[in-house]
Amino acid sequence: MDIRQKETQGLNISVKIDKKNYDKFIKDIKNLGKKYEANSNHNFLKYSILANCQKLPHVPCKGWCSRVKDDNGRITEVFFGDYDNVLFDIVKSEAEYIQEEYNLPPLLIFTTEESKDCNGEIYGNYHLICLKKMTFREVVKIQDELHMDQAFKKIPLIYRFRTFVTRQGKKKNRSAPKFKCVIGDLSKEYPQEVSQAHLEGLEAIYEGLPKIKYTNLDGHDLSKLVLTEYSTASNVGK
Numbered sequence: 001m002d003i004r005q006k007e008t009q010g011l012n013i014s015v016k017i018d019k020k021n022y023d024k025f026i027k028d029i030k031n032l033g034k035k036y037e038a039n040s041n042h043n044f045l046k047y048s049i050l051a052n053c054q055k056l057p058h059v060p061c062k063g064w065c066s067r068v069k070d071d072n073g074r075i076t077e078v079f080f081g082d083y084d085n086v087l088f089d090i091v092k093s094e095a096e097y098i099q100e101e102y103n104l105p106p107l108l109i110f111t112t113e114e115s116k117d118c119n120g121e122i123y124g125n126y127h128l129i130c131l132k133k134m135t136f137r138e139v140v141k142i143q144d145e146l147h148m149d150q151a152f153k154k155i156p157l158i159y160r161f162r163t164f165v166t167r168q169g170k171k172k173n174r175s176a177p178k179f180k181c182v183i184g185d186l187s188k189e190y191p192q193e194v195s196q197a198h199l200e201g202l203e204a205i206y207e208g209l210p211k212i213k214y215t216n217l218d219g220h221d222l223s224k225l226v227l228t229e230y231s232t233a234s235n236v237g238k
Contacts, residue, residue: 081128106184
């Protein structure tokens with residue numbers, strides 16, 4: 001057990017247990033919560049207890065980071081977006097919106113799983129990638145306008161690289177993400193500064209990827225691409 005005192009006069013308590021004791025703990029903590037809430041003076045409720053119980057990550061995955069580090073030390077990010085269990089039309093519409101609103105080069109959409117619902121509409125899990133180099137704050141601002149997976153947005157808060165990660169390899173018995181489509185006019189030229197390392201990485205994995213007319217590649221090669229291995233608690237979806 002790990003118990004840490006927080007600056008806000010609270011505690012962080014971390015406990016790692018097996019499945020049998022996890023089920024018993026959940027049952028016990030529900031009963032304790034009801035008991036102590038009922039016994040409290042409701043005119044002096046000064047404390048709140050939040051129990052965040054979850055399965056520890058155990059499924060290994062490979063991916064790459066959105067981070068780009070220039071030779072002068074400047075750190076930027078390419079745009080990664082992640083959607084779970086959502087209509088494809090929503091992803092497509094939002095990709096079209098942010099390209100226009102934020103003057104982005106075309107966005108690439110990848111899928112890890114797709115199905116049709118009872119109305120014949122396509123839905124599934126999707127990744128968005130745009131190779132324009134942006135500040136971390138600019139990426140977060142755009143993400144906040146989208147119906148993205150909320151957990152994905154929080155990755156930089158807990159991940160030691162403080163950047164976004166998108167899966168490129170297999171996930172247990174799930175195949176790697178598949179290219180679905182590009183959002184944008186392929187006949188136009190795009191002068192925005194673009195991460196060449198990420199572009200070369202995508203082209204190496206996805207044969208026949210549509211050619212986008214980037215006119216301002218940053219000149220970095222694949223050695224600048226930050227690859228990572230991580231664990232997830234789920235073996236389905238993204």
